[in-house]
Amino acid sequence: AQKRYAGLRDLPAASLCGETVQLYMNAGLMADLPSLQNSGAEGVGLFRTELQFLTRTHVPRRRELAQLYSHVLDSALGRPVMFRTLDIGSDKVLPYMKPQDEPNPAMGWRAIRVGLDKTGVLKMQLQALIRAAVGRPLYVMFPFVAEMSEFEDAYRILMESVAREQRLGHGMPTDLRVGAMIETPSMAYAPKRFFEMCDFISIGGNDLKQFFFAADRENERVRRRYDTLSAPYLTFLELILARCAEAEVPVSFCGEDAGRPIEAVTFAALGFRRLSMRPASIGPVKHLIRRVNLQALRAQIDDARDRGISNLRPVITDWLARQ
Ligand code: PEP
Numbered sequence: 001a002q003k004r005y006a007g008l009r010d011l012p013a014a015s016l017c018g019e020t021v022q023l024y025m026n027a028g029l030m031a032d033l034p035s036l037q038n039s040g041a042e043g044v045g046l047f048r049t050e051l052q053f054l055t056r057t058h059v060p061r062r063r064e065l066a067q068l069y070s071h072v073l074d075s076a077l078g079r080p081v082m083f084r085t086l087d088i089g090s091d092k093v094l095p096y097m098k099p100q101d102e103p104n105p106a107m108g109w110r111a112i113r114v115g116l117d118k119t120g121v122l123k124m125q126l127q128a129l130i131r132a133a134v135g136r137p138l139y140v141m142f143p144f145v146a147e148m149s150e151f152e153d154a155y156r157i158l159m160e161s162v163a164r165e166q167r168l169g170h171g172m173p174t175d176l177r178v179g180a181m182i183e184t185p186s187m188a189y190a191p192k193r194f195f196e197m198c199d200f201i202s203i204g205g206n207d208l209k210q211f212f213f214a215a216d217r218e219n220e221r222v223r224r225r226y227d228t229l230s231a232p233y234l235t236f237l238e239l240i241l242a243r244c245a246e247a248e249v250p251v252s253f254c255g256e257d258a259g260r261p262i263e264a265v266t267f268a269a270l271g272f273r274r275l276s277m278r279p280a281s282i283g284p285v286k287h288l289i290r291r292v293n294l295q296a297l298r299a300q301i302d303d304a305r306d307r308g309i310s311n312l313r314p315v316i317t318d319w320l321a322r323q
Pocket residue numbers: 046048087183203204205206207208254255256
């Protein structure tokens with residue numbers, strides 16, 4: 001399949017109406033990095049740092065992590081890499097972490113909640129990132145932020161880490177951009193200041209969708225029951241887009257849906273200009289975006305919603321089939 005789309009690699013994901021969508025890839029291991037070149041991705045929109053913690057038998061040391069992150073940046077050849085701080089708990093349990101007996105781990109002690117309660121590991125990881133990025137830009141994002149104060153606290157810890165590095169006389173990244181992942185519906189209603197504080201926002205659609213519909217992403221029985229292409233969910237995503245636009249903060253959608261061509265083209269029609277997906281999806285998504293007039297698709301979606309249609313999938317697929 002990669003071969004089939006190879007001809008598209010250096011072409012932009014530009015729609016027939018002239019809108020360009022930036023396609024980024026998701027990664028989590030060094031082995032993923034060669035895909036950056038092969039897929040033609042603009043950068044890594046989501047680097048899941050927990051994978052490197054999961055494949056070890058002990059908490060990695062700061063020096064070891066800094067080296068790893070530095071290799072990641074080297075392999076990215078100047079393209080941006082958005083490092084997401086540890087998202088452990090829920091479906092990602094570290095072998096050397098005391099198992100938590102939680103009835104609902106996905107809604108439990110995970111991600112930034114762990115980072116803010118046990119700041120040692122978060123600080124160590126942030127220092128490793130800062131050291132790895134000396135002399136180049138650094139993008140850091142915090143996962144599973146459910147309240148503005150959590151972002152503020154994580155932001156403060158990051159700034160303290162920067163100050164500490166400066167005090168120690170270490171070099172600095174040339175630029176530091178700080179982002180939050182929106183994975184809970186609460187953040188769509190966060191104060192405007194939250195959006196203004198963020199340099200970028202990334203929607204974690206896998207989690208956001210499970211909490212929007214209250215349907216466990218790991219539970220085969222209910223996982224596919226609710227469709228991404230439903231009017232309520234798309235309307236909700238539009239609200240987040242509007243909040244980001246109001247604060248002029250760039251937003252990307254990362255999560256499995258961004259790599260599904262029909263979903264991806266729908267997100268683009270709603271107004272998303274950045275999507276991050278597994279590398280193998282970049283070709284198929286780009287192929288479809290280049291064949292579609294996003295404004296016309298948008299008009300179809302709006303019209304169907306005005307007519308009170310909730311399940312938009314048949315509307316969208318039928319329209320796409322006629323293009
Ligand atoms: C998501 O929730 O959509 C996401 C990108 O993060 P993860 O799948 O790692 O939870």
